Amino acid sequence: MVRGKTQLKRIENTTSRQATFSKRRKGLLKKASELSVLCDADVAVIIFSPRGKLNQYASSSMEETIERYKRQVKNTQDSTSPFVDQNAQPLKHEAQRMSKKIEQLETSKRKLLGEDLGKCSIRGLQKLERQLDRSISIIRARKTSLYRNLIEQLKEKERILVAENAVLREKLRLDPHQISNEDNATVSIVETAFSIGLPQILNYTLFLQQ
Template sequence: MGRGKIEIKRIENSSNRQVTYSKRRNGLMKKAKEISVLCDAKVSVIIFASSGKMHEFCSPSTKLVDMLDQYHKLSGKRLWDAKHEHLDNEINRIKKENDSMQIELRHLKGEDITTLNYKELMVLEEALDNGISALKSKQMEFVRMMRKNNEMIEEENQSLQFKLRQLHLDPMNDHDNVMQSQGGGGVVYHHQNQIAADYEAAAAQMPFAFRVQPMQPNLQERF
């Protein structure tokens, strides 16, 4: 009794589908190896499972890039070119550089340093010392800038307070401004009278010993 034909369609059961994939993949790889050996053919097979896992076979002494170039020449379809190869190399370089920076960052945090030798630890210590020195210098610069700003603010505050006292606490300023706005010769006269009145009021408050005494003749000379 012969084997029954299997309908070619997607296998719904996941376990059966995985078993069938594994068996047929191995069979396909086996056939690729056999034809490459028996017929001296260049064979390359790449299979991606539904999970994304890749399986490949390339005949011995055959490079996939060479096969792609030959395919380009015969079919006229450009699946790969120098530009793409350059981009691929650049991506690989950036990935390696990123991995190296990640390792260095972990070392600076004090992680994964058990595998470092003495010289590598010395280099790491020097880098940390330089970083600390740069941070302290920047911190001192910030402190000096803040102090300078505070001094400028304090000077401006004192200047404003002085102007405020002149405007509101010195009555002579307001009096002089009013008299100057009137004009005429009476301005000087009124100002002199005001000065004289202020002087008399101040002299009245002084002790008697400090007051200016009127000049008297020397009585001893009269005898």
């Protein structure tokens, strides 16, 4: 007769649960003894019943086996700690390096703003002055480039206004009576803008030449 597979869950019936505990406890202790004899293994088993009764088996001394277990667990934990520290060490060094770099940048920033200069030597101040001169040269070059672009834009507007002015004057020369009041106002605006725009362009040109 094929034996059915026992479902692993708590046995609700108290009598059946106690009988199963007693039977399986004896079987477990017997297997532990057999394992110790057949394989020359140091085996220790500790069982507490549902009522708190102690049941145990040890192939040698239970106390010595427990102490051996504690030492083994401690050695295992100690052996894994250096591995964790070894992996964390590069990250720690990188964090320290980045923190030092940020501190250096903050110090350099304060010096460029003219702060915390009391500890600077003559050589340090000269180096800082050269850095500022290079920065000013770059800023001036960028400003000059922007002025030149602005002058080119103004010159282009000037050419457009001159062309529009020429067209309106030609229309006025051919037939003065066909020019409406709106066209006359446009001529006046173009001439005014043209007369105002030229000195600005000349001023920008003189500034660049200086």
